[in-house]
Every structure is written in structure tokens, then in C-alpha cells.
Amino acid sequence: MSIFHRSIKPDTATKESEISQTKKQKMDADYFENYGDIAIHEEMLRDKIRTNAYRMAILKNYKKFYGKTVLDVGAGTGILSLFCVQAGAKKVYAIEASEMAEQTRRIVKENEMEERIEIINCKVEEAELSEKVDIIVSEWMGYNLLYESMLESVLFARDKFLKKDGHMFPDRASLYIAPITDDDYTDRLCIWNDVEDFYKVSMKSMIPYARRCISKTVQIMCIPQEWIQSHGCQIFTSNLKTSSLSEIQKVQSNFEFKCFGHSTIHGFVTWFTVEFPDDITLTTSPYTDETHWSQTVLHIRDPFNVEQDTTINGSITIKPNDSKPRFLDICLVHKKDDGHEKIETFLMDEHLT
């Protein structure tokens, strides 16, 4: 027996009332400790789609950066701060809450930018700057855009530190959803048939339970384009210059799809885009090159068949989990043509598959 803790348990979230303040602080400490781990930074640097989108957005907009002051929220290795100085920024405040800040300082020195980049090792909510800034840059996006809820910290920084006519990099974020067929779905269940061949005992009766388990699991994966069974539908868009905290704290949207053709729908996929000034877009769409965010797949309990122009409509709600606000509660309601509404709930926590 051996465990990998990567499953989702929507039923077992601790209630708000059971969470002490100490525990919340502990959770926050865990969050920032994890970012100290090198593997995450390696993964982000290896993701050229991500890093080059920021690089291009900053360098192409050098006129906005030249001689200006910048705040980098969640600086990590400091790479965005370095880009800002390369674009001509006069001063960059690089806020990094994790122990990584010590390394950020080393990297800034290696690039001889210590006179222009000031590392601030605390949470942005606790930071004090001696001036307001012209630009905020941040790479705050999590899986399914909002996982980790770091966007709240960015908007906090905007309200406290950004000049009235300042710029946000990125300045728009949008989330999309589409129904999918999952060609691997049947393979995942076949072990329960194979057991008879392998070991001469029968476990077919497990299949309904196995299907229920799959439907509770939020999966992070790059899906083949062919799985997508309708045009995507935008379920969230936010102007990061003007959006209020309440707008990003709860995503709630209806959707309607007309299916491309005959297929079995096993669930839904989400992806996101962020946009920068001067028409630069970073997308995690399944129609473009892979990023380290992949896409987010939500399996439904009972797969169903569709034909060309079958309508699927419904709604999705995404909001921070009450007791663990860096995690997400997702509620998906869907209906095929005039059929019955189905309700699916997910907790997107650290046990992703």
C-alpha cells in the first residue's frame, strides 16, 4: 500500500467555525513555504509561453516603463523585476513573502540591478512603500485562473500603491469553459474488468463507485483539441484596473453550448487568458501551445450522449472555500436540451490529480 495524496474530497472540508486563527496563519505559512521550493520556480522558468509573454509585454511597452516606478507582487526569482529594469524602469519594488526572497536578492545582484530593484520580504498586505507606483506587474494566476486566490493580494496592492493613472500588467483576465469528451475515461475504468483476467476474482461491481470518484476529482491536464465538443463560452472577465474585490471573489455565470456533433460528454474543461497593454495575450487554451497551467478538467457523474446542435446549458459558480480561502469551491449545474438539471460540486484543493 502506498499513498499519493492527490485526491479531491469535496465532503471533508473543515467548517469555518472549526478553523482557529492560528490554523489560518499556519495555512498561510505553508503557502509561502511551498513557494520557497525550487521545483516550482524551475517549472515556471521552463514555461517559455508564460515567461516570454511577460517579457514581450514588458519590453514592447518600454515607453510605459521608461523612468517609472514599478511594484512586482510575488516576485519569486525576480524575473519580472529584471525585465522591468531592462525596459527602463527607474525603480522596482519586488515583494516576495517566502524564504525565496533571499535568493531573489542574490539574482538581482548577479544582474547588477541592486540599485534599481528593492526586495521586500513580507506579504504585500504588510508592505509599506515610500511612494505610489506607476505600474504593477504580477504573475498571480493559478490553475483554473483563481486557484490560490493571489489575485486578491494584487488588487489590494493596486488600491494601496498604484497611482490613479497607473497601469496593471496584465490588465485583463478571462476564464472560459467548454464541454469535452474524454477518450481516456473508459481506460480508467477497465481495471475493474481486468481484475478477473489478472487474478481470477471479480470486481465489476466497483465501476459505479469508480465513476463517482472520477466525477469528484479536479484534474489538471493538457487535453487534446479533439476532445472539445463545442465552442468555448466566457464565464468570467475582469478589468484588473477597475474590478472590485467582490467581483473577483465570486465567479458566477451562465453558459450555453451547441455541440459540434455526435459524441459522449464526460465533463467540462476550463482555460484562461490574461491580456497586457499593446495587444499581448497569454492564453492557456487547449488550441495553443502547452503551458505549465495545462487546462482544468471537471468530470461529471453521468456521461451523456449529444448530437450535432444538442444544447447544453447551465451555470458555474467558483469561489474561495470558506475555511481554506486559497482553495476553490466549484459548483456546476448543467442540462441537456430540455432534460433534468444535474448539479456537480468540486473542491479544488491541494489534492489535484
Place this chain on the structure above:
Amino acid sequence: MSIFHRSIKPDTATKESEISQTKKQKMDADYFENYGDIAIHEEMLRDKIRTNAYRMAILKNYKKFYGKTVLDVGAGTGILSLFCVQAGAKKVYAIEASEMAEQTRRIVKENEMEERIEIINCKVEEAELSEKVDIIVSEWMGYNLLYESMLESVLFARDKFLKKDGHMFPDRASLYIAPITDDDYTDRLCIWNDVEDFYKVSMKSMIPYARRCISKTVQIMCIPQEWIQSHGCQIFTSNLKTSSLSEIQKVQSNFEFKCFGHSTIHGFVTWFTVEFPDDITLTTSPYTDETHWSQTVLHIRDPFNVEQDTTINGSITIKPNDSKPRFLDICLVHKKDDGHEKIETFLMDEHLT
């Protein structure tokens, strides 16, 4: 940015004194909830080396099982219980603490063995049986043999429920260690050089920190045989029929290796074997077919060179973490020839890579 929580943080373990009883119960609850997740059972059933070793051990020893009573500790899908009935067991008590027990019951019924197999849905420590049993079967092994500390429950069951002349399946467990070279080690670090090519900023100064992070991480992986740089050394063996709890609660052993030839040592690998009556052995050795346990790799802080017959000696201590007893603290002391002793510490927790 996006997190996968799979890193090891030896420095951040919560202290015993900070752990309330409620929290301990919560940890236990998490442990048993996780096993309810289907993916783990799928993985174990797909592991034919594991499952066939138990199947063969039970069926080949049918004379021991025929007409006898058996206790299956941590039954899961119940597959070992089914094998026991196939081998002729008169009665099997299948203890399963997780919500999986409901499915175990369904599988037993599907195989028409409900008259011989009794499912008991509680922890073994809380179970009461109306009789003592002739045989205990259990698949209790975790990564690095002892991760999860389920062996304690098996010995508890032995002391409470096994007849004096009863049998344990398996009845022996051993752990081995060997020094390795890691051919991927350099690749892992190269991103910090590549950044200059990719993005025109320099991050070479991260390499020492990256090496430190790798050395803190316990990695579960199947290593190529060629990585092994000396014969393995047994660091633990236990007769499960007679071992006391204290013997398995702390592994402490010296080791000495004579290296095969010129190489760089990046760390150590461990693997285990368990043995059953009638000479049937299940091994997770890197010299045989892969199992879902893979091997456990412990990277050292400063890789060093060796030549043929270079001696590496030292000691290893493995014990349950004080505050999270299902996790393991590992302390490795090693020395090349007459060099200085190096001490490496690891916490083997849910953040494995």
C-alpha cells in the same frame, strides 16, 4: 504561478507540543479518507508484481489456509481476503477503516463469499473478534517500507488476535540501501544556466540553493540499475512473527560500501523485500521488475567522486516523526574513506516528488 505541493520541508515540521488531540484525530481521519479514493486501489491492482506475490503466497500455502481463520488488516478492495477463501480459509475477518469498506462488502458479495468473509469497518485497534485467528495477512508496506507506519497496526493485531502457533503473511521484511549516481542530476540544475539563453537575464547564482533544495527532497522513482555504485547493504530486517513494536519503531543501522568504480555519488537509494512462507519473496529492488513502490532516493548535499574500492561508511536512522507519526524522519550519516562525516536529514511526508 501554480503550486503542486510535493516538496519536502524538513525544517517546518510542527512540534509535538503544538499538536492537539483533535488535530491528531483529524490527521488520522485524513489518512483513512485518502484510502477511500479509488486511484490508490487502481494503482495497487495494476501492480501485478505486488498482487501476484500475495496471490501466489496464499494459494501455494493452501495447506496452511484450508479450514482456518484469517485476519486481513487494511483489506482495501478485499482482494487478499478473496485469495484466502480461494485457498480454503473457513472464515476471514477483513478489517478496513476507510469508507472503502462499503465497496469491499459489495465485492465480497459479487464473489459470493459473504458467508466466509466478514467486513469490519473500523480501525484494527478498535476491532473486537469473537475468536483468535490462525493467520494474519496484510499488505501494510509503504514507500521506503515504513512510510505510513501501518506495520504498528499489524503487530498490534498480531499480539491481540493471532494464535500462538499462527502465521504471518508476510512473515519477514527487510530494507536495503546503496549509493547511487544520478544521471539526471545535472539536467535538473541546467535551467539556471539556460535562463540566460532563454530570457537574457542571469540566474547562475541560484545553483547552490537549487542543490540544497534537491538534497532535502525524498524522491520516489524507479532508478536504472546502472545508477547503483556498490552492492546493497541490509539496514533492517524483522521477523514479523516475533518482532516487538520497539524494534520496528526505530530503524538504526550502520552500513559500509565498496564502490564498483569511478563515479560521482549523488545520494542513496533504498528498497525493501517482504517474504512469505514457502520461499515467496516480493521485492522492490531496482534489479527486478518495477512495482508501484518504485525505490526511494535520498540526495546528499555535496555529491562526491569515488573510484574502485573507495569505501563509504556511515549510518541511517529512520523513525516516525514525533508530531506526525505516519511520516518518517530520516537521518543519514556518511563518510568517504577517512574523510569528514556528513549528516543529511529528511522528512518523508506527503510532499514526495
